[in-house]
Amino acid sequence: MLRYIVLLALLLPFTVGAQLKEKQAPEGFDFLRRGIPHGKVDTLTYDSGTVGTKRTTLVYTPPGFDRTKKYPVLYLLHGIGGDEFEWLNNGTPQVILDNLYANGKTEPMLVVLPNGRAMEDDRASGDIFAKDKVEAFATFEKDLLNDLIPFIEKQYPVKKDRNFRALAGLSMGGGQSLNFGLGNPDTFGWIGGFSSAPNTKAPGELIPEPGEIREKLNLLWISCGDKDNLMYISKDTHDYLAKHRVPHIFYVEPGGHDFKVWKNDLYMFSQLLFKE
Numbered sequence: 001m002l003r004y005i006v007l008l009a010l011l012l013p014f015t016v017g018a019q020l021k022e023k024q025a026p027e028g029f030d031f032l033r034r035g036i037p038h039g040k041v042d043t044l045t046y047d048s049g050t051v052g053t054k055r056t057t058l059v060y061t062p063p064g065f066d067r068t069k070k071y072p073v074l075y076l077l078h079g080i081g082g083d084e085f086e087w088l089n090n091g092t093p094q095v096i097l098d099n100l101y102a103n104g105k106t107e108p109m110l111v112v113l114p115n116g117r118a119m120e121d122d123r124a125s126g127d128i129f130a131k132d133k134v135e136a137f138a139t140f141e142k143d144l145l146n147d148l149i150p151f152i153e154k155q156y157p158v159k160k161d162r163n164f165r166a167l168a169g170l171s172m173g174g175g176q177s178l179n180f181g182l183g184n185p186d187t188f189g190w191i192g193g194f195s196s197a198p199n200t201k202a203p204g205e206l207i208p209e210p211g212e213i214r215e216k217l218n219l220l221w222i223s224c225g226d227k228d229n230l231m232y233i234s235k236d237t238h239d240y241l242a243k244h245r246v247p248h249i250f251y252v253e254p255g256g257h258d259f260k261v262w263k264n265d266l267y268m269f270s271q272l273l274f275k276e
Contacts, residue, residue, distance in 0.1 A: 024253065025267040032095050036102040037063030041094055046151040050143040051118050057148060058084050058113040059156070060094050063101055065108075070159045072274040073110045073152060074190075075144065076266075077169025077176050080137070080197065083124050084115040087170075090259045096267055107274040109166075112152055116173055118143040137172055137199060141180045145187065161189075163218060166273050168192030170262040171230075175199035178222075178237070182206050185216040190273050192221040194265040195257055196233050203240030210244035219272055220248040223265050225255035 039062045048055045062071070076093060078086035087093050093111055100106040115122045119136035127133070153160055167188045169177040174196030181191035183206075193200070200206065207213055213220070220241070224234040231252075238250040251268065255261040 022268070025264045029099060029267050030092050030096050030263050031099075032092075033099055033102065036098060038098050039063050039094055039101075040065065041088065044151075044155070046148060048118070048143050048147045050139065050147055051120060051122075053120050055115060055118075055122065055143070055147075056084055057115065057152075058088060059152070060097065060111040060113070061156075062108040062110070063098060067157050070157045071108060071110050072164035072166070073112060073156075073158050074166040074168065074270070074273060075112045075114065075148075077114070077116045077167070077173025079169075079171035079173055080134075081124050081128050083117065083122065084113050086124075087113050091170075091263050091266065093266055096263060097270060100267070100270060106270050109270075109274060110152070110156060110158060112148070114140075114144070114148055116140045116169070116176055134199070137176060138179075140176060141183070144180060145184065149187075162187055162216070163189045164274060166190035166192070166219075168194065168221070168266075168269060170194040170265070171197045171257065172199055175201075175233075178206060182213060182220075185213060189216070189218045191217065191219070192265070192269045193223070193234065193237070194262050194269075195224045195228055195230055196222075196237070197230060198233065200233050200237065203237050206237065207240065207244070207246065210241075210246045214246050220246070221251065221269050221272070222248060223251040223253065223261075223269075225257065225261040226252050227254070227256045228261070230257060 042059050045054045117136045118140040167177045167181040174193035178193040179201050181188040222234050222238050224231050241248050
């Protein structure tokens with residue numbers, strides 16, 4: 001059952017619930033620190049039956065990764081103009097998480113950074129808004145469920161249960177996370193939409209059975225910058241959830257549609273994952 005219940009006012013960007021001990025990430029949270037253990041980022045290829053080709057994904061393993069133990073997994077998705085390297089190049093999730101581990105603030109987890117554009121030529125080149133490229137983001141649901149997750153679960157010692165599987169993303173990836181996560185509550189127990197884009201389904205379509213989501217999810221996180229032109233998407237989703245009494249966190253923070261916001265989202269969101 002959902003454990004985190006925070007319904008935040010739209011114009012109170014610094015208001016957070018008791019579950020979030022910090023209102024915003026502290027200065028230096030994304031700076032590389034010397035003298036602490038560091039995780040590792042590997043680049044892997046997997047066979048995609050959905051696309052009919054080999055695809056690339058990055059995998060972050062935490063400091064002290066031990067193959068004799070089993071870990072939860074966060075699948076972290078990029079935006080419409082990015083690929084599997086967007087988070088790594090602009091959001092430094094490996095640095096943020098290393099620092100959180102060093103401070104004892106988050107649970108050890110794997111983070112999978114896939115390419116959410118499921119097509120043969122999946123580069124963010126040419127017209128990124130072309131019909132086939134946009135449709136490929138929807139196709140990624142099948143690639144994720146049928147190809148990528150089984151691959152990760154064969155390659156790494158991970159816990160194969162929705163309570164130990166999270167899905168989150170920024171912008172286009174935020175929409176994917178809400179669409180795929182809420183559409184597959186038996187697969188994902190922790191869901192985060194950061195500044196979700198217009199690919200996000202309408203609230204009634206996204207959550208046709210509020211009772212099921214209320215019962216199955218551990219955490220549903222909706223966040224957006226207070227100066228983001230896409231705020232209406234997150235706000236509409238929040239309003240629907242509140243109306244139907246679906247527990248969730250609606251976190252409004254200062255900022256626009258950029259990595260300053262999304263890095264802060266990852267810092268805040270990751271501290272709640274896989275905890276009782």
